[in-house]
Ligand SMILES: Nc1ncnc2c1ncn2[C@@H]1O[C@H](COP(=O)(O)OP(=O)(O)OP(=O)(O)O)[C@@H](O)[C@H]1O
């Protein structure tokens with residue numbers, strides 16, 4: 001898919017949120033400024049989160065109330081994501097909501113197979129190419145939730 005601007009990335013993410021179920025994990029991968037936080041904002045809006053979702057760079061995890069709780073994690077400044085994992089960053093609390101993780105590749109092997117990968121290519125004013133990959137068949141429901149349109 002392609003999105004022309006940040007609003008289009010947010011709109012795509014909001015549409016995908018309709019497919020969300022408790023316990024889901026969404027992995028956001030893309031360079032600095034790719035639009036991972038924009039995607040998280042849109043996803044939260046789609047879940048009915050009314051608080052402003054900000055980049056959680058200086059906290060490991062922020063929690064927002066919506067149709068399902070949204071846990072927003074940013075691993076950019078985390079020196080050792082595996083250590084955070086061992087320290088209980090991901091635990092049973094997230095089972096009640098959706099966990100969306102920026103710089104998820106830093107979790108590497110610690111990420112669950114059951115997840116949606118969102119790969120965002122491009123930065124600056126360029127349109128973004130957004131590729132979705134379901135880690136397990138259960139996550140195919142997100143692929144089915146992609147709106148029809150020219151960017152699909
Ligand atoms: N098609 C697009 N999709 C998303 N963002 C876009 C698009 N076009 C331009 N932008 C702009 O790119 C920037 C994306 O910033 P954002 O904070 O979401 O990136 P990020 O991937 O979270 O970066 P970081 O790695 O620093 O957390 C915003 O300023 C946004 O307005």
Ligand SMILES: [Mg+2]
Pocket residue numbers: 036037038055074102
């Ligand atoms: Mg960000």
